[in-house]
Amino acid sequence: MMLLKQYTGWLVLSTLLFYLLSVTQLISVLLPTLLAWGANFAMWHTLAASAKRQVSWLMVIGSASLLFAGSQGIWMTWQQVFAVNLPMLAMFVAVSFLDLTNSVDKKRQLPTGFSAILNTALGVQILGAVINLSVILVFADRMKAAIKLTPVQQFILTRNFSAAAWWSPFFVATGVALIYAPGMQWQKTLIPGLAMGLVAIIFSSIEAYRRTKGEFNGYPIQRESLVIPIFLASSVILFHFIWPSISILVLICLLAPSATILLMKTASRKQSLLHFVNHKLPQIGSQFALFLAAGIFSSGISAIILCYPAVFNLDSFTFSPLLFSFVLAGMILVGIIGVHPVVSIAIASPMLLPLNPDPTQLGFLFLSAWAISAGSSGLTGLGLLMTSRYDIPTKTIVSNSLHYAIFMWLLCSAVNWIGLGA
Template structure:
């Protein structure tokens, strides 16, 4: 185990590299799968007790369900069980490289007022859409200064960060949607997703101004700091248009690390990269553990459904606006009580796929569930970060965003019915 810990970052990096090689079919998918599970074992000790419990329950239930289904004659191939989320893990590693391009600004004064609300909301949204979770901590640490982060600052950050799930190809939610809604066309969700994200920004900014009367301390966003997120998002959209046969996940896995290395600001790229691999990559253990466990769990659910199709028969339903709306409401509610979006997606997918839904509409459902529940729950990843690091009570997170969640749920149902 000590050897595993020493080379943890290299196991994580190897997962990305050998996954890309497996896509070209030059090596077996077994190699990146083994590397991913080795990395998971090496990072297990870094997980919080609550994360260990959640992952253990997911894996335990999943394995038990798979074994029971096996006694009924239903066996799921090992590649499906152990490697179903491998593309998404590779994408997560690739996106982590974008942290190399971020910079902190400790010198500029903190802005105040309505302009500060909008700038902070747009800044955390665009930067978070590409660079992901580290942006939240950069913004929050700077905004709180010597005092505590306020509940209004909290929901401006978490709602608008999570809203990027609706459209950003770099967001983990997109990788999950592409996997659990096979055949989803990301390009078709981009416009309705961008509309939802813009609505979230405007709604949350007005809400913040109404609650604070403009007495809001924001983040000193700089225009030049938005260059990399806008460049990366534009590049992915253009490349996807030019080569539609190459999946979004593979494009991100190729572009994010290479562009990050070219655009990083450092005196020694070699030294910075070694530091990144050895110190930063080993910190993503919770994501590896959760998504590997979710793969086992979702396949266990699928195996049980295949074993007893008569009990999970939804043939009397059609995947239309009503079922979309009811399923989304259920996924948001379970998200509010602490069920991670990837888990609710893993449960919903095998139950809805037999209805032959439009893959893009199903993918939009999953993106919407992720964006709303992650932005308004106090018990999933973002909420727990705000509770543990910035001491925002869980009750405040949920109550402050209850109306937001209801409004966005209704709007999602309407947008899906009109556009998809």
């Protein structure tokens, strides 16, 4: 057991490397699957009690559902149960490398005023789109300085960070959407997603200025810090255009670590990479556990649906704009009360796929549910981070953004109906 813990980071890294080999069909997908579950076992002790409970319940319910379905003659393949979210885990490992490109300037004075609000909102979305969750810690720790992070600073950070889920190919939400909406064309959601992200920035910035009258300490954005995220996002789009047969997920798994090694600023690349593998990668246990458990849970839900097709039969429905809006509202609501978006997506996908929805519209539904609920909830991962680390009450987080969630829900419904549904 101690030996397993000692090499946890290498297990995590091997999950990515052997997944890429399995894509080339040089090896079986069984090996990276075993590595992923081995890494999950090694990192289990690092999980918070609440995360352990959530993951355990997902596994118990999923396993019980699979056993019951098996007793009815419905069996799922081992890949459907244990490996369904493997591509997403590989992507998560790959984008974790981008943390090495992040730099913190603690000497510059915190800017104030409307421009500070706008730049902070824009910066956290663009940087968060590539560097992911670590950017929240960098921004929030710097902004609170010697005083407490304010509720207005909190919603500027969480809303706009989460809004990157609408358009960033490096966001885990994109990986989830690509898996649970088979056939989704990410490039078709890019422009609507960028528009939604821009609306989130403008809406939140205006609200923050009205509430603070400009008395807002923002983050000191440097232009050079935006170069890497823009370069990487552009690279994904370019390479996908050149080689459309290579999936977005695989492109990200290849580009993120490669670009990091080339662009990272450090005295010793070797030392920085070794420290990252040995000390940083073992800290992503909650993501591994959640996504592996969600795979079992999703397979269990799918098996139950196959057992009782008449009960879950939605043949009388079509994937209309009205159904899109209704399902999105439900997913946002359960997200706000603490259900992780990947869980609600895992439930919704097997129920909606028999309706033969347009894959891109279905993907946009999942991206929207993730972006809105993660930015408005005090009980999912991002909200819990704000509560535990920065003492922002859960009630404050929800009340701060309930109107935002309603507005963005209405806007997403309109975008789907007018733009994607045309």
